[in-house]
Amino acid sequence: MGIEKSYNSWAEQYDTNENKTRDLDRKVTTETLSKYDFKNVLELGCGTGKNTEWLITKAKFIIGLDFSEEMLNKARNKTKTDKVRFQRADLTKTWEIDNNFADLITCNLTLEHIKNLDFIFNQAYQKLKTGGKFFISELHPVKQYSGSKARYETANGIEELEVYVHHLSDYLSSAKKNDLKLIDINEWFDNQTENEIPRLISFVFEK
Ligand SMILES: C[S@@+](CC[C@H](N)C(=O)[O-])C[C@H]1O[C@@H](n2cnc3c(N)ncnc32)[C@H](O)[C@@H]1O
Incomplete structure (x- = not known):
């Protein structure tokens, strides 16, 4: 199944099924972005609007982009x-x-x-104001190396989505190529136990 179709079928349970990655991402977003002020926001892959709900408490206007009509319908209802x-x-x-x-x-x-990634960073640079921020929260590359990927349960078993591994250097070199400067980076864990693989990585780049 293609990515768009998979999200159309995942949409019904996306907000409610057990999903540590989704839940940790919510915390990453609020903790990181509480530090900044912003008016106009562009949300890439906004999905069901999980983060839109919090972003709009700080922003004046948000445009959420996504290619899954079913994920967008959830967001519109919310x-x-x-x-x-x-x-x-x-x-x-x-x-x-x-x-x-x-x-x-x-x-x-x-x-x-x-x-x-180069295409995404290139578009982001064009759509940002000077001084604007590009915030990314993604599955940590080390977590990706261990085989972790977006997946959900269906009546016919686990559906795994098509994914691409992005190394840390991929993010940094795409940013550099497109004149975006790294101003914040963090690694996020389920529990702060010794030797645990971080689940998420976050970046803030500035134009
Ligand atoms: C795991 S969900 C994340 C949704 C939301 N950002 C969140 O944190 O809950 C990934 C989203 O990216 C969207 N997506 C993936 N590839 C895309 C593409 N090429 N263009 C637009 N949306 C895309 C999917 O439809 C899905 O809604």
Whole structure:
């Protein structure tokens, strides 16, 4: 099954099934972004709007992009305000957003499905205002090396999604190529026990 179809079928249970990655990502987002002020936000791979609900408590206007109509429907039902616009879009194609629109671009748990990071960083650079931030929270590369990937349960067993491994150097070199400066990086664990593999990695880049 392709990625878009998989998310269309995962949408019904995405917010409610057991998912440590989703839950930790919520904490990563609030803890990291509480430090910043932002008005216009562009949310990449917004899914069911899990993070939109918190972002709109701080932002003036949010555009959420995603290619899964079913994930977007969940988001639209959850976040009913004219301060948020959910728009169907494939992030691997040129984004139909005004240049210099965003004070903040967020991308959570989505880049594992996108092969070409350079394209994403290039688009992000164009859509950010000068001084704008690009926040990323993704499955940690070490967690990816251990075989972890997006998956959910179906009536016919576990459905694993198509993913791409991104090394730490992939993120850093795509940012450098596109003039985005790293200003924050963190590794996030389920429990702070010794020798545990971190589940998530987060970055904040600045234009
Ligand atoms: C794991 S979900 C994360 C959703 C949300 N960001 C969150 O943290 O809960 C990944 C989302 O990325 C979207 N996605 C993956 N590849 C995409 C692409 N090429 N274009 C647009 N959306 C994409 C999927 O449809 C899905 O909603």
